[in-house]
Amino acid sequence: MKKIVLSLITLMIMAPAVAQKRVSDSIPSPSANNTNTPAHQIADSTFTIVDQPLDVYKGVYKDSLPYSGYFKMGSTDFFWVDFYAQGRKTVQYSFDFLEDIMIEEKNGYVQGRKKILDLKSTFRDNKIINGYTHTILPKAIVTKKHISGDLYEAVVDVFDIHYYNRITIRKNNKTVLIKNLKDSLSSLRIAPQHGILNISLNIDEERIAGNHRNDCKFERPKRNSLLRTYRLADREACFSVTNGINIEPYFLNFTLLEELIKQYPIKENGSVDLEAIVSLIGSKLTTDNQPISTEEEKSLASGYVVTAINGGIESGIYWTPFEKDNGMYKIFESGRMTEKGLSTLEDFQALFETYLKNNVVKMTPKK
DSSP states (O other): OOOSOOOHHHHHHHSOOOOOOOSSOBOSSSSTTOOOOSTTEEEEOSEEETTSOOSSEEEEEETTEEEEEEEEEEBSSSEEEEEEETTEEEEEEEOOHHHHHHHHHHHOOOTTOOEEEOEEEEEETTEEEEEEEEEEOSSEEEEEEEETTEEEEEEEEEEETTEEEEEEEEEETTEEEEEETTEEEEEEEEEEETTEEEEEEEETTEEEEEOOGGGGOTTSOOSSEEEEEEEOSSOEEEEEEETTOOOGGGHHHHHHHHHHHHHOOBOTTSOBOHHHHHHHHHHTTSTTSOOSSSOOOOOEEEEEEEEOTTSSEEEEEEEEEEETTEEEEEEEETTEEEEEEEEEHHHHHHHHHHHHHHHGGGOOOOO
Protein backbone atom coordinates (compact mmCIF):
# COMPACT_ATOMS: atom_id res chain seq x y z
CA MET A 1 0.00 0.00 0.00
CA LYS A 2 1.61 3.26 -1.10
CA LYS A 3 1.76 6.20 1.23
CA ILE A 4 -0.48 8.93 -0.14
CA VAL A 5 1.21 12.02 1.31
CA LEU A 6 4.11 12.88 -0.98
CA SER A 7 5.77 16.11 -2.01
CA LEU A 8 4.11 18.16 -4.71
CA ILE A 9 7.58 19.12 -5.87
CA THR A 10 8.26 15.40 -6.55
CA LEU A 11 5.27 15.32 -8.86
CA MET A 12 6.58 18.33 -10.70
CA ILE A 13 9.91 16.63 -11.38
CA MET A 14 8.16 13.53 -12.77
CA ALA A 15 5.96 15.44 -15.21
CA PRO A 16 6.26 15.80 -19.04
CA ALA A 17 8.71 18.21 -20.60
CA VAL A 18 7.96 21.75 -21.70
CA ALA A 19 10.08 24.81 -22.35
CA GLN A 20 11.24 26.48 -19.12
CA LYS A 21 9.57 29.77 -18.21
CA ARG A 22 10.85 32.32 -15.74
CA VAL A 23 8.02 32.90 -13.31
CA SER A 24 9.80 35.02 -10.73
CA ASP A 25 12.01 37.25 -12.91
CA SER A 26 10.41 40.51 -11.86
CA ILE A 27 10.21 43.55 -14.09
CA PRO A 28 12.72 46.08 -12.72
CA SER A 29 10.38 49.03 -13.26
CA PRO A 30 6.65 49.45 -13.92
CA SER A 31 7.40 49.12 -17.63
CA ALA A 32 10.10 46.77 -18.88
CA ASN A 33 11.74 47.40 -22.26
CA ASN A 34 10.51 50.97 -22.06
CA THR A 35 11.82 54.00 -23.88
CA ASN A 36 12.32 57.02 -21.63
CA THR A 37 10.89 60.14 -23.23
CA PRO A 38 10.53 63.05 -20.77
CA ALA A 39 11.85 62.14 -17.31
CA HIS A 40 8.39 61.39 -15.95
CA GLN A 41 7.07 59.45 -18.95
CA ILE A 42 7.55 55.88 -20.20
CA ALA A 43 6.63 54.19 -23.45
CA ASP A 44 6.26 50.48 -24.25
CA SER A 45 5.62 48.61 -27.50
CA THR A 46 6.15 44.99 -26.37
CA PHE A 47 2.44 44.16 -26.14
CA THR A 48 -0.89 44.85 -27.82
CA ILE A 49 -4.14 45.46 -25.95
CA VAL A 50 -7.04 44.08 -27.96
CA ASP A 51 -9.47 46.57 -26.41
CA GLN A 52 -7.09 49.54 -26.97
CA PRO A 53 -4.81 48.81 -29.98
CA LEU A 54 -1.88 51.26 -30.16
CA ASP A 55 1.62 51.19 -31.61
CA VAL A 56 3.09 52.52 -28.36
CA TYR A 57 1.59 52.59 -24.88
CA LYS A 58 2.64 55.53 -22.71
CA GLY A 59 2.49 56.14 -18.99
CA VAL A 60 3.08 59.30 -16.98
CA TYR A 61 4.40 59.47 -13.42
CA LYS A 62 3.56 62.13 -10.87
CA ASP A 63 5.58 62.33 -7.65
CA SER A 64 7.27 59.05 -8.66
CA LEU A 65 3.92 57.22 -8.75
CA PRO A 66 1.84 56.04 -11.73
CA TYR A 67 -0.58 58.83 -12.61
CA SER A 68 -1.99 58.29 -16.09
CA GLY A 69 -1.59 55.81 -18.91
CA TYR A 70 -0.27 52.26 -19.12
CA PHE A 71 2.17 50.54 -16.73
CA LYS A 72 3.48 47.01 -17.14
CA MET A 73 3.61 44.93 -13.94
CA GLY A 74 4.60 41.36 -13.07
CA SER A 75 7.57 39.42 -14.43
CA THR A 76 9.47 39.24 -17.70
CA ASP A 77 7.39 36.43 -19.22
CA PHE A 78 4.19 36.82 -17.24
CA PHE A 79 2.90 40.35 -16.89
CA TRP A 80 -0.18 42.54 -16.97
CA VAL A 81 -0.76 46.22 -17.70
CA ASP A 82 -2.43 48.62 -15.30
CA PHE A 83 -4.20 51.68 -16.68
CA TYR A 84 -4.28 54.78 -14.47
CA ALA A 85 -6.44 57.89 -14.71
CA GLN A 86 -5.59 60.81 -12.40
CA GLY A 87 -3.60 58.57 -10.08
CA ARG A 88 -6.23 55.85 -9.77
CA LYS A 89 -6.01 52.38 -11.28
CA THR A 90 -9.25 51.85 -13.15
CA VAL A 91 -8.51 49.06 -15.63
CA GLN A 92 -6.10 46.15 -15.92
CA TYR A 93 -5.24 44.25 -19.10
CA SER A 94 -3.77 40.75 -19.09
CA PHE A 95 -3.65 37.45 -20.95
CA ASP A 96 -4.06 33.75 -20.22
CA PHE A 97 -0.57 32.72 -19.12
CA LEU A 98 -1.00 28.99 -19.73
CA GLU A 99 -2.58 29.56 -23.14
CA ASP A 100 0.43 31.69 -24.08
CA ILE A 101 2.80 28.90 -23.00
CA MET A 102 0.92 26.35 -25.10
CA ILE A 103 0.98 28.64 -28.16
CA GLU A 104 4.74 28.98 -27.79
CA GLU A 105 5.10 25.24 -27.30
CA LYS A 106 3.14 24.60 -30.50
CA ASN A 107 4.69 27.28 -32.73
CA GLY A 108 8.15 27.57 -31.20
CA TYR A 109 9.81 30.50 -29.46
CA VAL A 110 9.79 33.74 -31.46
CA GLN A 111 12.08 36.47 -30.18
CA GLY A 112 10.32 39.79 -29.76
CA ARG A 113 6.85 38.29 -30.12
CA LYS A 114 4.27 40.74 -28.82
CA LYS A 115 1.96 39.51 -26.11
CA ILE A 116 -1.73 39.91 -26.94
CA LEU A 117 -3.63 41.21 -23.92
CA ASP A 118 -7.26 40.19 -24.37
CA LEU A 119 -8.50 40.06 -20.76
CA LYS A 120 -9.94 43.23 -19.24
CA SER A 121 -10.55 43.86 -15.53
CA THR A 122 -12.15 46.86 -13.84
CA PHE A 123 -11.21 48.45 -10.51
CA ARG A 124 -12.77 50.97 -8.15
CA ASP A 125 -10.77 52.59 -5.33
CA ASN A 126 -7.93 50.19 -6.22
CA LYS A 127 -10.17 47.17 -5.54
CA ILE A 128 -11.14 44.60 -8.14
CA ILE A 129 -14.77 44.75 -9.27
CA ASN A 130 -14.92 42.48 -12.31
CA GLY A 131 -12.14 40.49 -13.91
CA TYR A 132 -8.80 39.10 -12.83
CA THR A 133 -6.01 39.67 -10.33
CA HIS A 134 -2.64 37.94 -10.49
CA THR A 135 -0.14 36.92 -7.80
CA ILE A 136 3.29 35.61 -8.80
CA LEU A 137 4.82 32.90 -6.58
CA PRO A 138 8.27 31.31 -7.03
CA LYS A 139 6.87 28.36 -9.00
CA ALA A 140 3.32 29.40 -9.81
CA ILE A 141 0.94 32.19 -10.67
CA VAL A 142 -2.42 32.52 -8.92
CA THR A 143 -5.11 34.20 -11.02
CA LYS A 144 -8.39 35.06 -9.32
CA LYS A 145 -11.59 35.85 -11.18
CA HIS A 146 -14.02 38.24 -9.52
CA ILE A 147 -17.63 39.02 -10.36
CA SER A 148 -19.21 42.10 -8.74
CA GLY A 149 -16.35 42.19 -6.26
CA ASP A 150 -16.75 38.58 -5.11
CA LEU A 151 -14.24 35.80 -5.75
CA TYR A 152 -15.80 33.33 -8.19
CA GLU A 153 -12.91 31.25 -9.51
CA ALA A 154 -9.16 30.89 -9.22
CA VAL A 155 -6.55 29.11 -11.30
CA VAL A 156 -3.08 28.17 -10.11
CA ASP A 157 -0.71 27.91 -13.08
CA VAL A 158 2.39 25.91 -12.20
CA PHE A 159 5.49 26.48 -14.33
CA ASP A 160 8.83 24.80 -13.76
CA ILE A 161 11.61 23.16 -15.73
CA HIS A 162 10.01 20.40 -17.84
CA TYR A 163 6.56 20.96 -16.32
CA TYR A 164 3.36 22.96 -16.45
CA ASN A 165 -0.08 22.38 -14.98
CA ARG A 166 -3.23 24.30 -14.16
CA ILE A 167 -5.35 23.78 -11.05
CA THR A 168 -8.83 25.28 -11.38
CA ILE A 169 -10.82 26.13 -8.24
CA ARG A 170 -14.40 27.14 -8.99
CA LYS A 171 -17.32 28.03 -6.76
CA ASN A 172 -20.75 26.73 -7.77
CA ASN A 173 -23.38 27.96 -5.32
CA LYS A 174 -22.21 26.54 -1.96
CA THR A 175 -19.95 23.91 -3.51
CA VAL A 176 -16.32 24.27 -4.59
CA LEU A 177 -14.95 22.08 -7.40
CA ILE A 178 -11.21 21.56 -8.01
CA LYS A 179 -9.70 20.06 -11.17
CA ASN A 180 -6.25 20.02 -12.70
CA LEU A 181 -5.14 19.93 -16.32
CA LYS A 182 -3.00 16.79 -16.00
CA ASP A 183 -5.88 14.75 -14.57
CA SER A 184 -9.04 14.83 -16.68
CA LEU A 185 -10.74 11.98 -14.80
CA SER A 186 -10.83 12.95 -11.13
CA SER A 187 -12.01 16.06 -9.32
CA LEU A 188 -12.29 17.35 -5.77
CA ARG A 189 -15.63 18.45 -4.34
CA ILE A 190 -16.00 20.52 -1.17
CA ALA A 191 -19.47 21.16 0.22
CA PRO A 192 -20.79 22.22 3.65
CA GLN A 193 -23.40 20.08 5.33
CA HIS A 194 -24.83 21.00 8.75
CA GLY A 195 -21.77 23.13 9.53
CA ILE A 196 -19.36 20.36 8.51
CA LEU A 197 -17.30 20.25 5.33
CA ASN A 198 -17.58 17.14 3.20
CA ILE A 199 -14.44 16.90 1.06
CA SER A 200 -14.31 14.13 -1.52
CA LEU A 201 -12.33 12.92 -4.51
CA ASN A 202 -14.55 11.65 -7.30
CA ILE A 203 -13.83 9.65 -10.44
CA ASP A 204 -16.67 9.70 -12.96
CA GLU A 205 -18.96 11.03 -10.20
CA GLU A 206 -18.08 8.09 -7.92
CA ARG A 207 -16.65 9.00 -4.51
CA ILE A 208 -13.46 7.02 -3.96
CA ALA A 209 -11.87 9.08 -1.18
CA GLY A 210 -12.97 11.66 1.34
CA ASN A 211 -13.36 12.76 4.93
CA HIS A 212 -16.79 11.52 6.00
CA ARG A 213 -16.47 11.27 9.78
CA ASN A 214 -18.42 8.00 10.01
CA ASP A 215 -15.86 6.27 7.77
CA CYS A 216 -13.26 6.39 10.53
CA LYS A 217 -15.31 5.17 13.48
CA PHE A 218 -13.11 2.19 14.22
CA GLU A 219 -15.87 0.31 16.06
CA ARG A 220 -17.74 0.15 12.72
CA PRO A 221 -15.34 1.47 10.06
CA LYS A 222 -16.05 1.85 6.37
CA ARG A 223 -15.48 -1.47 4.65
CA ASN A 224 -12.93 -2.16 1.91
CA SER A 225 -10.98 1.00 2.66
CA LEU A 226 -7.71 2.48 3.82
CA LEU A 227 -8.41 4.85 6.72
CA ARG A 228 -6.09 7.50 8.15
CA THR A 229 -6.91 9.72 11.10
CA TYR A 230 -5.24 12.82 12.56
CA ARG A 231 -5.78 14.65 15.83
CA LEU A 232 -5.80 18.42 15.61
CA ALA A 233 -6.36 21.10 18.22
CA ASP A 234 -10.15 21.04 18.05
CA ARG A 235 -11.10 17.95 16.08
CA GLU A 236 -10.13 14.64 14.53
CA ALA A 237 -9.65 14.52 10.78
CA CYS A 238 -10.59 11.42 8.80
CA PHE A 239 -9.14 10.40 5.44
CA SER A 240 -10.58 7.34 3.68
CA VAL A 241 -9.84 5.84 0.28
CA THR A 242 -11.30 2.78 -1.41
CA ASN A 243 -8.92 -0.19 -1.46
CA GLY A 244 -7.33 -1.22 -4.72
CA ILE A 245 -7.29 2.28 -6.24
CA ASN A 246 -4.13 3.10 -8.17
CA ILE A 247 -3.52 6.64 -6.97
CA GLU A 248 -0.77 7.58 -9.42
CA PRO A 249 -3.05 8.97 -12.19
CA TYR A 250 -4.82 11.09 -9.56
CA PHE A 251 -1.76 11.82 -7.43
CA LEU A 252 -2.05 15.61 -7.29
CA ASN A 253 -5.73 15.54 -6.34
CA PHE A 254 -5.02 12.94 -3.64
CA THR A 255 -2.28 15.18 -2.24
CA LEU A 256 -4.55 18.22 -2.22
CA LEU A 257 -7.40 16.19 -0.71
CA GLU A 258 -5.40 15.20 2.35
CA GLU A 259 -4.12 18.75 2.85
CA LEU A 260 -7.65 20.16 2.60
CA ILE A 261 -8.93 17.60 5.10
CA LYS A 262 -6.27 18.61 7.62
CA GLN A 263 -6.62 22.37 7.02
CA TYR A 264 -10.44 22.28 6.89
CA PRO A 265 -11.17 25.62 5.11
CA ILE A 266 -14.54 26.58 6.60
CA LYS A 267 -15.84 29.96 7.72
CA GLU A 268 -17.56 30.64 11.04
CA ASN A 269 -20.94 30.67 9.29
CA GLY A 270 -20.33 27.15 7.97
CA SER A 271 -19.65 28.11 4.34
CA VAL A 272 -16.62 27.11 2.30
CA ASP A 273 -13.70 29.54 2.59
CA LEU A 274 -12.66 29.87 -1.05
CA GLU A 275 -9.81 32.29 -0.27
CA ALA A 276 -8.36 29.80 2.24
CA ILE A 277 -8.47 27.02 -0.36
CA VAL A 278 -6.65 29.15 -2.92
CA SER A 279 -4.01 30.19 -0.36
CA LEU A 280 -3.50 26.59 0.75
CA ILE A 281 -2.96 25.32 -2.79
CA GLY A 282 -0.70 28.24 -3.63
CA SER A 283 1.32 27.69 -0.46
CA LYS A 284 2.23 24.16 -1.51
CA LEU A 285 3.99 25.59 -4.55
CA THR A 286 6.37 27.95 -2.75
CA THR A 287 10.08 27.23 -2.74
CA ASP A 288 10.22 25.76 0.75
CA ASN A 289 6.77 24.13 0.53
CA GLN A 290 5.55 26.21 3.48
CA PRO A 291 2.27 28.15 3.74
CA ILE A 292 2.36 31.75 2.54
CA SER A 293 -0.33 33.24 4.78
CA THR A 294 -0.95 31.23 7.93
CA GLU A 295 0.91 28.63 9.90
CA GLU A 296 -0.17 25.09 9.11
CA GLU A 297 -2.23 23.59 11.90
CA LYS A 298 -0.25 20.99 13.82
CA SER A 299 -1.61 17.48 13.32
CA LEU A 300 -0.70 14.23 15.07
CA ALA A 301 -1.35 10.83 13.52
CA SER A 302 -3.92 8.71 15.37
CA GLY A 303 -4.68 5.85 12.99
CA TYR A 304 -3.76 3.89 9.86
CA VAL A 305 -6.15 1.00 9.21
CA VAL A 306 -7.13 -1.29 6.33
CA THR A 307 -10.61 -2.79 6.41
CA ALA A 308 -11.79 -5.98 4.72
CA ILE A 309 -14.31 -6.06 1.90
CA ASN A 310 -16.91 -7.62 4.20
CA GLY A 311 -16.27 -5.10 7.00
CA GLY A 312 -14.09 -5.05 10.10
CA ILE A 313 -10.44 -4.15 10.58
CA GLU A 314 -8.07 -6.39 8.64
CA SER A 315 -4.80 -4.76 9.74
CA GLY A 316 -3.49 -1.51 11.15
CA ILE A 317 -2.97 0.62 14.22
CA TYR A 318 -5.04 3.31 15.91
CA TRP A 319 -5.21 5.39 19.10
CA THR A 320 -8.29 6.62 20.97
CA PRO A 321 -8.44 8.99 23.97
CA PHE A 322 -8.96 7.33 27.34
CA GLU A 323 -8.65 9.88 30.14
CA LYS A 324 -7.05 13.33 30.29
CA ASP A 325 -3.94 13.18 28.06
CA ASN A 326 -3.78 9.40 28.07
CA GLY A 327 -5.27 6.98 25.56
CA MET A 328 -5.30 3.41 24.32
CA TYR A 329 -3.71 2.08 21.15
CA LYS A 330 -4.60 -1.15 19.36
CA ILE A 331 -2.76 -3.10 16.67
CA PHE A 332 -4.46 -5.52 14.28
CA GLU A 333 -3.15 -8.22 11.95
CA SER A 334 -5.05 -10.73 9.80
CA GLY A 335 -8.35 -9.55 11.23
CA ARG A 336 -7.33 -9.99 14.88
CA MET A 337 -6.19 -7.56 17.57
CA THR A 338 -2.62 -8.57 18.41
CA GLU A 339 -1.60 -5.82 20.82
CA LYS A 340 -3.01 -2.99 22.92
CA GLY A 341 -1.68 -0.61 25.53
CA LEU A 342 -1.83 2.82 27.14
CA SER A 343 0.01 5.81 25.68
CA THR A 344 -0.22 9.55 25.29
CA LEU A 345 -0.85 10.76 21.75
CA GLU A 346 2.63 12.30 21.64
CA ASP A 347 4.29 9.01 22.66
CA PHE A 348 2.07 7.16 20.18
CA GLN A 349 3.77 8.98 17.28
CA ALA A 350 6.99 6.96 17.59
CA LEU A 351 5.03 3.70 17.87
CA PHE A 352 2.94 4.70 14.85
CA GLU A 353 5.95 5.47 12.66
CA THR A 354 7.69 2.24 13.65
CA TYR A 355 4.59 0.24 12.87
CA LEU A 356 4.20 1.80 9.42
CA LYS A 357 7.86 1.23 8.63
CA ASN A 358 7.62 -2.45 9.51
CA ASN A 359 4.11 -3.30 8.35
CA VAL A 360 2.67 -0.95 5.76
CA VAL A 361 3.74 -3.10 2.78
CA LYS A 362 1.90 -6.07 4.34
CA MET A 363 -1.38 -4.21 4.73
CA THR A 364 -3.44 -5.66 1.89
CA PRO A 365 -7.06 -6.58 2.60
CA LYS A 366 -8.46 -10.05 2.13
CA LYS A 367 -11.14 -10.49 -0.51
